[in-house]
Amino acid sequence: MPFAAWTVAHRAAPRWRRDLAWAAFFIAPSLAGFVAFVLFPVFFSLGLSTLEWNLLTPPVWVGLQNYVRILHDQFFWRVMGNTVYYTAGTVPLGVALSLALALALNYRLPGKLALRTVYFMPVVSSTVAVAMVWRWIYNTDFGLLNTFLRRLGIPPVGWLTTTTWAMPAVILMSVWKSLGYGMVIFLAGLQAIPHTYYDAAAVDGASGWQRFWRITLPLLSPTTFFVTVMSVISSFQVFGQVYVMTGGGPAYATSTIVFHIYQQAFEAFRMGYASAMAWALFVVIFVFTLVQMRYQHTWVHYE
Numbered sequence: 001m002p003f004a005a006w007t008v009a010h011r012a013a014p015r016w017r018r019d020l021a022w023a024a025f026f027i028a029p030s031l032a033g034f035v036a037f038v039l040f041p042v043f044f045s046l047g048l049s050t051l052e053w054n055l056l057t058p059p060v061w062v063g064l065q066n067y068v069r070i071l072h073d074q075f076f077w078r079v080m081g082n083t084v085y086y087t088a089g090t091v092p093l094g095v096a097l098s099l100a101l102a103l104a105l106n107y108r109l110p111g112k113l114a115l116r117t118v119y120f121m122p123v124v125s126s127t128v129a130v131a132m133v134w135r136w137i138y139n140t141d142f143g144l145l146n147t148f149l150r151r152l153g154i155p156p157v158g159w160l161t162t163t164t165w166a167m168p169a170v171i172l173m174s175v176w177k178s179l180g181y182g183m184v185i186f187l188a189g190l191q192a193i194p195h196t197y198y199d200a201a202a203v204d205g206a207s208g209w210q211r212f213w214r215i216t217l218p219l220l221s222p223t224t225f226f227v228t229v230m231s232v233i234s235s236f237q238v239f240g241q242v243y244v245m246t247g248g249g250p251a252y253a254t255s256t257i258v259f260h261i262y263q264q265a266f267e268a269f270r271m272g273y274a275s276a277m278a279w280a281l282f283v284v285i286f287v288f289t290l291v292q293m294r295y296q297h298t299w300v301h302y303e
Helices: 002-012 015-048 065-071 074-105 112-124 127-137 144-151 166-191 196-203 208-236 240-245 257-266 271-294
Strands: none
Touching: 015 271, 065 271, 074 112, 074 166, 074 208, 074 257, 074 271, 112 166, 127 144, 127 166, 127 240, 166 208, 166 240, 196 208, 208 271, 240 257, 257 271
16 A cells, blocks of 8 residues: 555645656666766765775875876876877867868768768777777788888888877877767758858859858857867877877877876776876866867857
8 A cells, every 4th residue: 555655645746746756767877877987986086096006905095195296207298298299180180171071061962961971980980990990001011001102102101110100190090080070060060050141142242262261160160169179178088099009109109198097097006196197187178178168259259
């Protein structure tokens, strides 16, 4: 009878209480997953950053020493510089190529839907699988790229084995993989622009470049801002490409901050120091995002 009594009480409850109960019932699984796999690890890592712990011995509280150590760790700033280099290479190039691709596919081309699917496939493909393919393409001895260069009479290049070309090679692969994501976002932004603006500009005699510069870019600026911010955040967290293609080499030329955090945590077992670096990375990403949000009014035009 307890269930029957609960049913009667439930039916007699106000409508908003029943709606709230059903909402809690459906939200509970996702909320539990968020708390267990996101919220708890975040606060756990914050507490862990104040400890010295190697997983084998009892943790020792060291306060803010891990953060002070970061300030004097030259290698940390080196890998941070590599990460900024990677971000500076991937974000402008990726945004520009994504926009150009979206503009091309926004016209009535034969097989346009198939082309959109093809360009988006790398986005949903496994980073490890894509990195393995590009590692073969970059191979010095039998890679596809060096084979093509030999046919042109150009000596083979050590794309992943020289400090000069390793990071540009990783940047090129990353831009290719994420190109479809920016393309889809830009396509949505382009299709939201009323065509009447272009008709009016054409009547006034505006050229194609003038229509792009005066209409498309300003009205597409919110989309460009979103793609840029997301690209910056993603670039600062690059890991899979570096882990599979170069392992941080050669001579740490491609070692990025997240890869360094992984090495400190799961190779050197410095859990506290790795957690402190993770929070330092959070601060860097937060500051970059805050700066972009602060100065968006200088070039982003909302309707």
